[in-house]
Amino acid sequence: MRTRLMMDSARDLEVDLGNVGMDDQPEPVDEFEEEQQEFDWTRCTHDQMFVFQESELDAILDIVITKMTPQRSPSQKPVPANMMFLSARYAHYHASPELLEKFLVTAMDKINDVVETYQWDMTILAFWMSNATLLLHYLKKDVGLVEATAEFQAQLAELINEIFILIVRDAERRMDKVLDVAMLDHETIPGFEDITFQNEWKIFKRKAQRAKPAPRNVTSLLSSTLFVLDLYDIHSVITAQIVSQLVYWLGAELFNRVMSNRKYLARTKAMQIRMNISILEDWARTNNRQPEHYEGLLQWLQCFSSLGADDLEALVGTLQQLKRLTPQQLLHAARRYRPEVGEKGLPKSAIKYLEAIQAEHALQREKRRSRPPGSSAPPTPTKASNGQQTLAPPSEAGAGGWGWGQAVRQHSRVRGGQ
Numbered sequence: 001m002r003t004r005l006m007m008d009s010a011r012d013l014e015v016d017l018g019n020v021g022m023d024d025q026p027e028p029v030d031e032f033e034e035e036q037q038e039f040d041w042t043r044c045t046h047d048q049m050f051v052f053q054e055s056e057l058d059a060i061l062d063i064v065i066t067k068m069t070p071q072r073s074p075s076q077k078p079v080p081a082n083m084m085f086l087s088a089r090y091a092h093y094h095a096s097p098e099l100l101e102k103f104l105v106t107a108m109d110k111i112n113d114v115v116e117t118y119q120w121d122m123t124i125l126a127f128w129m130s131n132a133t134l135l136l137h138y139l140k141k142d143v144g145l146v147e148a149t150a151e152f153q154a155q156l157a158e159l160i161n162e163i164f165i166l167i168v169r170d171a172e173r174r175m176d177k178v179l180d181v182a183m184l185d186h187e188t189i190p191g192f193e194d195i196t197f198q199n200e201w202k203i204f205k206r207k208a209q210r211a212k213p214a215p216r217n218v219t220s221l222l223s224s225t226l227f228v229l230d231l232y233d234i235h236s237v238i239t240a241q242i243v244s245q246l247v248y249w250l251g252a253e254l255f256n257r258v259m260s261n262r263k264y265l266a267r268t269k270a271m272q273i274r275m276n277i278s279i280l281e282d283w284a285r286t287n288n289r290q291p292e293h294y295e296g297l298l299q300w301l302q303c304f305s306s307l308g309a310d311d312l313e314a315l316v317g318t319l320q321q322l323k324r325l326t327p328q329q330l331l332h333a334a335r336r337y338r339p340e341v342g343e344k345g346l347p348k349s350a351i352k353y354l355e356a357i358q359a360e361h362a363l364q365r366e367k368r369r370s371r372p373p374g375s376s377a378p379p380t381p382t383k384a385s386n387g388q389q390t391l392a393p394p395s396e397a398g399a400g401g402w403g404w405g406q407a408v409r410q411h412s413r414v415r416g417g418q
């Protein structure tokens with residue numbers, strides 16, 4: 001299983017097989033190895049530092065930074081962080097502040113050069129994120145270096161954030177290449193290719209019989225990214241943030257692409273896409289991640305034909321389940337909807353009802369903007385994940401903003417009394 005993950009990751013991320021562990025050999029275990037002395041963080045002993053001459057500085061940093069290839073064995077992965085930390089200890093405790101500053105400045109310049117050169121190689125990015133976080137931990141734990149390297153620590157934190165962005169960008173770029181074909185155009189349910197739409201010509205083309213990207217291509221990229229992060233011991237909090245960002249990006253991209261392309265604003269297309277997205281949700285649950293809620297827009301597109309012209313109760317009930325969508329988004333999808341031949345589509349009365357809701361929502365938003373500073377409405381009680389009641393600002397009470405749910409209820413009462 002691990003070998004398969006290595007090969008898939010090397011293929012998906014276009015990296016050297018050796019950088020994902022294919023060439024690794026188990027480290028020999030020395031049963032007679034004496035127990036190492038516990039590291040002393042309060043003082044610098046002679047066997048807990050690396051002594052060097054200023055003339056050797058560039059050569060040493062070239063070895064541990066510029067020419068260093070990603071290492072994966074437990075003893076080799078932290079070599080750059082260990083070497084830089086022990087060298088910094090010598091410079092601080094036994095040399096001079098000037099040597100320490102020169103060492104740190106030179107080291108940071110070389111690390112930045114490597115990160116910039118290999119910004120599209122996730123294995124090298126993960127390797128240096130691992131070492132940067134470890135080095136930052138060392139410097140904060142050392143009693144003397146924690147203050148002497150404050151500026152360098154801030155630069156390390158910025159570097160870690162930059163690498164975080166580069167890893168996310170690289171993964172998004174790779175998923176973007178297959179997203180349309182794999183998630184929006186892939187036909188999981190057979191038979192829908194023969195459906196025709198109103199006011200559209202159906203052009204028959206001979207389909208080439210070749211493999212096309214499928215939802216599994218997207219989840220494979222996610223798995224490869226997660227595998228590389230785990231391979232280089234990236235902190236679990238950072239890994240969780242990277243995966244959460246990628247899952248969020250997928251949800252936002254899919255939503256925007258469906259909304260901006262009328263081809264996907266159809267009942268059968270929504271059904272196909274929903275099936276494809278379920279594979280993403282399964283991946284998220286399998287990997288202990290919280291799946292994004294993609295179904296709102298797709299649910300809305302699938303219910304048009306089932307809503308009767310005068311069935312206000314059914315419409316209101318549907319809208320109450322779609323509070324993550326704003327009135328403007330609901331209207332946009334309804335107006336650009338592609339009805340199939342023989343399909344009714346959303347009734348005009350429902351369109352007018354949505355327009356009234358949107359007007360009410362816009363009015364409430366305008367009132368909030370014109371309200372003098374300091375006179376905002378009282379916070380809205382909400383329930384936290386632990387079940388206790390908390391207070392949320394009015395603008396955060398509901399995905400559609402304050403007044404959306406109220407507007408639905410208010411207009412349903414008005415229409416019901418007519």
